[in-house]
Amino acid sequence: MSRHERYGWSALLLLALAFPWLAGxxxxxxxxxxxxxxxxxxxxxxxxxxxTGQFNLAHSGFMAVGAYTVGILTVDHGMPFWAxxxxxxxxxxxxxxxxxxxxxxxxxxxxSIFTLCVGYIMFLxxxxxxxxxxxxxxxxxxxxxxxxxxxxxxxxxxxxxxVLLFLAASLWIMHRIVRSLLGRTFIAIRNxxxxxxxxxxxxxxxxxxxxxxxxxxxxxxxxxxxGYVRFIGPGIAAVEQTxxxxxxxxxxxxxxxxxxxxxxIGVPWLTQYxxxxxxxxxxxxxxxxxxxxxxxxHGVVGTWLLRRRxxxxxxxxxxxxxxxxxxARARKGTRHA
Amino acid sequence: MELFLQQVLNGLTLGGVxxxxxxxLTLVYGILHVPNFAHGAFYMAGAYVAFFxxxxxxxxxxxxxxxxxxxxxxxxVLSERLVFYPLRNAPYLHHMIASIGILLFLxxxxxxxxxxxxxxxxxxxxxxxxxxxxxxxxxxxxxIGAAFLLxxxxxxxxxxxxxxxxxxxxxxxxxxAALVGIDANRVAMLxxxxxxxxxGMAAVLYAPINLVYTSMGHLVITKAFVIxxxxxxxxxxxxxxxxxxxxxxxxxxxxxxxxxxxxxIAFALLVxxxxxxxxxLFQKGAH
Numbered sequence: 123m124s125r126h127e128r129y130g131w132s133a134l135l136l137l138a139l140a141f142p143w144l145a146g147x148x149x150x151x152x153x154x155x156x157x158x159x160x161x162x163x164x165x166x167x168x169x170x171x172x173x174t175g176q177f178n179l180a181h182s183g184f185m186a187v188g189a190y191t192v193g194i195l196t197v198d199h200g201m202p203f204w205a206x207x208x209x210x211x212x213x214x215x216x217x218x219x220x221x222x223x224x225x226x227x228x229x230x231x232x233x234s235i236f237t238l239c240v241g242y243i244m245f246l247x248x249x250x251x252x253x254x255x256x257x258x259x260x261x262x263x264x265x266x267x268x269x270x271x272x273x274x275x276x277x278x279x280x281x282x283x284x285v286l287l288f289l290a291a292s293l294w295i296m297h298r299i300v301r302s303l304l305g306r307t308f309i310a311i312r313n314x315x316x317x318x319x320x321x322x323x324x325x326x327x328x329x330x331x332x333x334x335x336x337x338x339x340x341x342x343x344x345x346x347x348x349g350y351v352r353f354i355g356p357g358i359a360a361v362e363q364t365x366x367x368x369x370x371x372x373x374x375x376x377x378x379x380x381x382x383x384x385x386x387i388g389v390p391w392l393t394q395y396x397x398x399x400x401x402x403x404x405x406x407x408x409x410x411x412x413x414x415x416x417x418x419x420h421g422v423v424g425t426w427l428l429r430r431r432x433x434x435x436x437x438x439x440x441x442x443x444x445x446x447x448x449x450a451r452a453r454k455g456t457r458h459a
Numbered sequence: 460m461e462l463f464l465q466q467v468l469n470g471l472t473l474g475g476v477x478x479x480x481x482x483x484l485t486l487v488y489g490i491l492h493v494p495n496f497a498h499g500a501f502y503m504a505g506a507y508v509a510f511f512x513x514x515x516x517x518x519x520x521x522x523x524x525x526x527x528x529x530x531x532x533x534x535x536v537l538s539e540r541l542v543f544y545p546l547r548n549a550p551y552l553h554h555m556i557a558s559i560g561i562l563l564f565l566x567x568x569x570x571x572x573x574x575x576x577x578x579x580x581x582x583x584x585x586x587x588x589x590x591x592x593x594x595x596x597x598x599x600x601x602x603i604g605a606a607f608l609l610x611x612x613x614x615x616x617x618x619x620x621x622x623x624x625x626x627x628x629x630x631x632x633x634x635x636a637a638l639v640g641i642d643a644n645r646v647a648m649l650x651x652x653x654x655x656x657x658x659g660m661a662a663v664l665y666a667p668i669n670l671v672y673t674s675m676g677h678l679v680i681t682k683a684f685v686i687x688x689x690x691x692x693x694x695x696x697x698x699x700x701x702x703x704x705x706x707x708x709x710x711x712x713x714x715x716x717x718x719x720x721x722x723x724i725a726f727a728l729l730v731x732x733x734x735x736x737x738x739x740l741f742q743k744g745a746h
Contacts, residue, residue: 171552177552177555224730224733224734228733228737231493231494231551231555232733232737234494234555235494235684235685235688236688236729236730236733238681239681239684239685239726240726240730242678242681242723242726243723243726243727243730246720246722246726247723250719250720250723361677365559365563368556368559372556376552402567402568402570403567404563404564404566404567405564405567405568405571407560407563408560408561408562408563408564408565408567408568409560409564410560411556411557411559411560411563412560412564415549415553415556415557415560416542416545416557419553
C-alpha cells in the first residue's frame with residue numbers, strides 16, 4: 123500500500139467515524155449502516171468474480187443462509203445473538219464448499235447458470251420450507267445483539283459502529299488476501315486458467331478456496347443484516363439482490379479494493395436522492411449498467427487507477443527520470459488492474 | 460388413467476412454452492456464445508404488449524399475438540445493435556452484465572408503465588373440451604398446437620431455406636461463414652428478431668392461463684437456461700427435447716410429488732445432471 127493510499131483509507135475511516143455527527147438524523151444512519159452491510163457482501167462477491175473471474179449468481183442465497191442461521195438459532199432455539207452470528211459465516215462457507223465442489227468444475231457462463239439455479243433452489247427452499255424458515259412470513263423478532271462492555275446494540279449509533287467495525291475488518295482482510303501470494307494466485311486464474319495451471323497452480327483447490335472465502339463474507343453480512351434489521355424474509359435470497367451487488371461492484375470498479383465499497387455506498391445514497399424513482403430505479407440504472415460495461419468497463423475506481431498508472435509509466439519513461447524497467451513494469455501492470 | 464393423461468396434457472402445454480423460449484435462447488447463444496439473461500424480459504415484454512393491445516386498442520387475440528411478436532422482435536434487434544454488437548470483443552462477463560442491465564431496464568420500465576399489479580389477459584378460447592374423462596381446456600390445446608407448429612416452421616426455415624442455413628452456418632463457425640460471404644451483422648439481427656418473436660409469442664400463448672406481471676419471465680428464463688444446458692448450448696433439437704423433458708418433469712412432479720416444490724424440480728435436475736455429467740446430457744466434451 124503506497125503512502126497516498128494509506129492516507130486515503132485513513133481519511134475515509136475518519137470520515138466514517140465522524141459520520142454519526144455529520145448525519146442529520148437516525149434515518150441517515152440506517153441508510154449508511156445497511157449500505158455497509160451490503161458493502162461487506164459485495165466485497166465478498168468481488169473476490170470470486172472480480173479477482174478470480176468466476177461470476178457467482180447465488181451470492182445473495184449465501185447471504186440469506188447467514189441471515190437465516192442467525193434468525194433460526196436465535197428465535198427458534200434461543201441462542202444468544204453473538205454465538206449465532208459467529209456461526210453465520212462458517213455455515214455459509216461450509217455450504218459453499220459443497221456447492222463449489224460441484225459448480226467450480228464448470229467454466230465461464232456454465233458456472234454462472236449453474237449458480238443461478240443453485241440460487242433459485244435456495245430461494246425456493248427458504249420460501250417453501252415453512253417448518254424451518256417460517257416460509258413467506260419470514261422470521262420476526264430477532265433479538266438485538268446482546269450488550270457488552272456497556273455498549274447497547276439496540277441504539278442506532280452503537281449499531282452503526284458495530285457494522286462499521288465489521289466492514290473495516292472485512293476490507294483489511296480482503297486487502298491482506300489480494301496482496302498475498304494467494305491473491306496473486308486468484309488473479310492468475312482470472313487472467314487465464316490454462317496458463318495458471320501450467321504454472322503449477324491447483325485450479326480446483328484455489329477456486330474452491332476463493333469461493334468459500336467469498337461466501338463467508340456473504341454469510342457474515344447476512345448475519346449482521348439479521349441482527350441489524352431484526353426481520354428477515356425470503357426476499358434477501360432473491361437473485362435481484364445479487365444483481366444489485368453486481369451493479370455496485372461494476373460501478374465502483376470490478377477487481378479493485380475500493381470499487382465495490384464506493385458502489386455499495388454510493389448507489390444507495392443516489393437512490394435516496396432519486397426517491398421518486400425508488401421502485402423504478404432500474405429504468406435509470408439498467409442503461410447505466412449497460413453504458414458502463416461498454417464505455418467504462420473498469421468502473422470509477424478502476425479507470426482512475428488505470429489513468430494514474432499510465433501517468434506514472436509515462437513519467438518513468440521520460441529520459442533522466444526513474445529506471446526504464448519501472449516504467450515498463452507499470453505499463454504491463456495496467457492490463458491487470 | 461385419466462389423471463395420468465391429464466398430466467401428459469399439462470406436460471405438453473408447459474413443454475411447448477418452454478420449447479419456444481429455449482429455442483430463441485439457444486439460437487442467440489449460437490451467435491453470441493453468451494447466455495442472454497434479457498431473454499426472460501423479452502418474454503415478459505411480449506405479454507405486456509399483447510395485454511396493452513387487447514385492453515387499450517381493442518385488438519383481437521391473434522392480432523395482439525402478431526403485434527407482440529413484432530414488438531419484441533424489434534426490442535430484441537435493438538438490444539443486439541445497441542448493446543451486444545458494441546460488446547462483441549469484450550469478455551463474456553461483460554455480455555452477461557449488460558444483458559442483466561437490459562433485463563432490469565425492461566422490467567422496471569414495464570412496472571413504471573403498467574404498475575406492479577397482476578393482470579389477467581382474456582382469451583377467446585375459454586371453452587373446455589372433454590374427451591374420455593380427460594378435460595381439455597381450449598387454450599391449452601391452442602398452446603400445444605401453436606407451439607408445435609412454430610417449432611416445425613422454425614425447423615423447416617433452418618433446414619430448407621438459404622437464410623435459415625446462414626444462421627446455422629454462423630453458429631457453427633463465424634470465420635468460416637464470413638469467408639463464404641455471409642454478412643454476420645444481418646444474420647445476427649435476424650437471429651435476434653426470430654428469438655424475440657418466439658419469446659413474445661410464447662408469452663402471449665401462455666399468459667391467459669398464467670397472469671401477466673413484471674417478474675413473470677424469471678422462472679421461465681431460468682428454466683430455459685436449464686433446458687439449453689441439458690440439451691447442449693446452441694443445439695436446436697436439444698432445446699426441443701429438453702423443453703419437453705422439463706415440461707413433463709414439472710407436470711408429473713407437481714402431481715405426484717408436491718405442487719409447492721414443482722419449480723425446484725427443473726433446477727434440481729440441472730444440479731444433479733451437471734454434477735454427474737459436467738458436459739450436459741447430449742454433448743460430448745466438457746464445458
